[in-house]
Amino acid sequence: MADLSFVYGTMESGKTTKLLQDNYNYCRHGHKTILVKPLIDTKGGKTILNRLSDKKEVDFLLGPDESFLDLKHLHAIEGAKVILADEAQFLTTTQVEELWQIAHIFDIQVICYGLKNDFRGIPFEGSTALFGFADHKTELSVRCECGDVANFNARLVDNKFTRDGDVVAIDGEQNVSYVPLCSDCYLKYVMAGDKVQEILQRKRLAKESK
Numbered sequence: 001m002a003d004l005s006f007v008y009g010t011m012e013s014g015k016t017t018k019l020l021q022d023n024y025n026y027c028r029h030g031h032k033t034i035l036v037k038p039l040i041d042t043k044g045g046k047t048i049l050n051r052l053s054d055k056k057e058v059d060f061l062l063g064p065d066e067s068f069l070d071l072k073h074l075h076a077i078e079g080a081k082v083i084l085a086d087e088a089q090f091l092t093t094t095q096v097e098e099l100w101q102i103a104h105i106f107d108i109q110v111i112c113y114g115l116k117n118d119f120r121g122i123p124f125e126g127s128t129a130l131f132g133f134a135d136h137k138t139e140l141s142v143r144c145e146c147g148d149v150a151n152f153n154a155r156l157v158d159n160k161f162t163r164d165g166d167v168v169a170i171d172g173e174q175n176v177s178y179v180p181l182c183s184d185c186y187l188k189y190v191m192a193g194d195k196v197q198e199i200l201q202r203k204r205l206a207k208e209s210k
């Protein structure tokens with residue numbers, strides 16, 4: 001039986017590459033695949049694009065008020081073996097619930113790929129819903145610059161780390177970029193203006209005086 005899976009990780013953990021690879025494998029075996037993306041992700045327009053410049057056109061973009069159960073979408077999905085959803089952190093809770101229903105009622109495999117948490121460390125709505133509804137979860141990891149496993153998507157604006165701004169600011173637009181960091185580096189670099197720095201400094205001094 002088909003089910004709903006969630007493949008998640010930080011930026012640069014290879015989520016979209018995995019999606020394109022999974023799509024290739026299904027197509028190679030002659031299966032119909034449906035590629036979808038939330039409309040809010042403006043990167044790449046109607047295409048799903050990874051960092052290696054592999055790309056694939058989506059079958060449809062879904063606005064925040066749209067339903068996967070709309071007749072036009074159900075019609076598009078008909079006969080598909082699998083639905084692959086990119087940037088799934090931007091789906092609404094209702095849309096995730098609909099995908100779970102599609103998987104189990106229509107016996108169509110659904111795989112969602114997305115980020116776990118935003119630049120402040122807080123889980124996205126779509127990711128929270130997927131942690132609840134997904135039958136299977138797979139974490140993809142990438143290393144922080146220090147070598148530890150990254151857990152945060154730190155936001156850079158004009159090359160400076162920040163914890164301010166809108167939740168959604170797309171990579172590469174308006175001088176915004178992201179870098180995957182481990183917890184220690186996130187504390188050290190991103191929470192620079194915080195009480196945290198004082199504590200870290202005290203800890204360093206205590207260590208040195210030993």
Ligand SMILES: [Zn+2]
Pocket residue numbers: 144145146147148181182183184185186
């Ligand atoms: Zn680190």
